[in-house]
Amino acid sequence: MSTSEVNFDGLIGPNHNYSGLAFGNLASSRNAKNVSSPRQAALQGLEKMRTLHRLGYRQGFLPPQLRPDIKVLRRLGFSGSDRNIIGKVARQAPALIPMVYSASSMWAANAATVTPSADSNDGRVHFTPANLVTTAHRAIEHEQTQRCLQTVFADKKYFSVHSALPPQARFADEGAANHTRLTTDYGQRGVGLYVYGRDMHTDATKLKFPARQTLEASEAIARQHGVLDSAVFLQQSSTAINVGAFHNDVVAVGNGPVLFFHEQAFQPDSQKQAFAELYRAIPFQPVCVPAEKVSLSDAITSYLFNSQLLVGDDGSFDSMRLIAPTECRDNDSVNRYLSELVDDPSQPIREVKFVDVRQSMSNGGGPACLRLRVALTDEELSAVHPEFLLDEQKIDQLQQWVKIHYREELAPCDLKSPDFLNECYTAFDELSQLLKLGSYYEFQREC
Incomplete structure (x- = not known):
C-alpha cells in the first residue's frame, strides 16, 4: 500500500479583506485598510491548486469558515437577528467588525498539527x-x-481529531506552520520537528514581536499524538522573530529528509x-541559505521559505520541486539565489515553479500558508470525504461559484453593512449545496 502527501488548501472566502489585525505580520500591517479583491484571491488560490493537480500531486481543500462569526458577538453581549447584530456592532463597537470578519482562516497551515498513521x-x-490564542481574530x-x-476526516477508524489545547498563553499553538515531518518515505516512521518561539526561559523583553508558538504547546501536541519520545524540538531565533518571522514557515520549510532554511532561522x-x-x-x-546571499529581510519580504517543497515527478526526494510565490522571482537577490540553487548538484531541489498568490501575500500568507499537508495511505485517502478532493471538474465548479458570489473589490468599511452579511450567507449556502453538505454552516441550522 502506497502513502502520499496530500495538500488540503484553504478555500478563500468572500470576506477576504485587509484589516491589518496581525501584529508582527509585516505584510498584513503594511496593507491594512487597503481595498482587497476576494474574487481574485479565491481564483488565485484555486489556480494554485490546479497547478499542483496538473503536476501530479494529490490536492484537496478545506471550506472557508463562516464569516461573520455572529456566535462570537452573541457571546460578547449582542442580541437580535444576525443582520441587527452587525448593525449594532458597527455603531457601538466597530473595532469588533474586522475580528469577526477576519479572512485569516484561509491559511490552512495554521489550522492544525498533523501526525500521520x-x-x-x-x-x-x-x-x-x-488554538491561535496570540491574536483575538484567530x-x-x-x-x-x-x-x-x-467533516473531511470523519472515519474514526483512520482519523482522530482532537480538541484544541487550552486557550492559555502558556499553550499558545499556531499549528503546522511551526511543525514539519521529516522522513525517508511517507509510509515509514518519521520524525516530527516542532519549532517554537518561546519557552519558560525566554526573555520576552528581547522580542519586538510576539513569539507565537510555545514549547509547552508543542510538547503537549506530540504527547497527544503519541510521538513525544521521537519528537525533536527546535527554537526559533529572536533575530528571525524580530525581523518578522511570526511563524517558522516564514524562514524554513521541510519535506522528506530535507530541511530548507535560512541561516538565521534558529537559536544556534x-x-x-x-x-x-x-x-x-x-x-x-539540511539546505541552509546563507545570509550573505539572501538577507532575512529579503527572505521574509519575498516569502522564499513559505514555498511548498514537494517531491519531484518521479515521486522521490532526490529531485524536488519548490512552488514559490512570484515575489521570489521579482526579488533580485532571491531570484539569483534560486537560480544558483537548482544548478547545485549537492542538494536535491532541482526546480522552482512560480505561482501568483498576490492577494494572499498582501495579507501575509504565501503558497505554504494556504495548505495543510496530510500524509495518507491509499486506504486512508479512500476514507476522506470525497467532496474535498479535487479534480479539474471540481476546480471549475468552485471557480464558477466564486465568480458568481464574490466581489471584485472589498473595502474594510464594507464589512459594516448588513447587506454584505447576506452576500456571505448566500455564498456559503450555495457552497454547502454544491458540496452536498446539508446544513454545514451554523446560520443554516438556525433556520
Whole structure:
C-alpha cells in the first residue's frame, strides 16, 4: 500500500479583506485598510491548486469558515437577528467588525498539527486544531476548524481529531506552520520537528514581536499524538522573530529528509542539538541559505521559505520541486539565489515553479500558508470525504461559484453593512449545496 502527501488548501472566502489585525505580520500591517479583491484571491488560490493537480500531486481543500462569526458577538453581549447584530456592532463597537470578519482562516497551515498513521501510537492520523490564542481574530477559529476536520476526516477508524489545547498563553499553538515531518518515505516512521518561539526561559523583553508558538504547546501536541519520545524540538531565533518571522514557515520549510532554511532561522545552541538528533534518526539533509546571499529581510519580504517543497515527478526526494510565490522571482537577490540553487548538484531541489498568490501575500500568507499537508495511505485517502478532493471538474465548479458570489473589490468599511452579511450567507449556502453538505454552516441550522 502506497502513502502520499496530500495538500488540503484553504478555500478563500468572500470576506477576504485587509484589516491589518496581525501584529508582527509585516505584510498584513503594511496593507491594512487597503481595498482587497476576494474574487481574485479565491481564483488565485484555486489556480494554485490546479497547478499542483496538473503536476501530479494529490490536492484537496478545506471550506472557508463562516464569516461573520455572529456566535462570537452573541457571546460578547449582542442580541437580535444576525443582520441587527452587525448593525449594532458597527455603531457601538466597530473595532469588533474586522475580528469577526477576519479572512485569516484561509491559511490552512495554521489550522492544525498533523501526525500521520506511520508515526502515531495507535496507527491513526491525528489532528489537533491550533488554538491561535496570540491574536483575538484567530483565537475564534479553532471550534470551526475542529468541525471542518471532523467533516473531511470523519472515519474514526483512520482519523482522530482532537480538541484544541487550552486557550492559555502558556499553550499558545499556531499549528503546522511551526511543525514539519521529516522522513525517508511517507509510509515509514518519521520524525516530527516542532519549532517554537518561546519557552519558560525566554526573555520576552528581547522580542519586538510576539513569539507565537510555545514549547509547552508543542510538547503537549506530540504527547497527544503519541510521538513525544521521537519528537525533536527546535527554537526559533529572536533575530528571525524580530525581523518578522511570526511563524517558522516564514524562514524554513521541510519535506522528506530535507530541511530548507535560512541561516538565521534558529537559536544556534538549539539548532546544534536538534540537528544532532535528526542526524541520528534519519539521513537528514539540511539546505541552509546563507545570509550573505539572501538577507532575512529579503527572505521574509519575498516569502522564499513559505514555498511548498514537494517531491519531484518521479515521486522521490532526490529531485524536488519548490512552488514559490512570484515575489521570489521579482526579488533580485532571491531570484539569483534560486537560480544558483537548482544548478547545485549537492542538494536535491532541482526546480522552482512560480505561482501568483498576490492577494494572499498582501495579507501575509504565501503558497505554504494556504495548505495543510496530510500524509495518507491509499486506504486512508479512500476514507476522506470525497467532496474535498479535487479534480479539474471540481476546480471549475468552485471557480464558477466564486465568480458568481464574490466581489471584485472589498473595502474594510464594507464589512459594516448588513447587506454584505447576506452576500456571505448566500455564498456559503450555495457552497454547502454544491458540496452536498446539508446544513454545514451554523446560520443554516438556525433556520
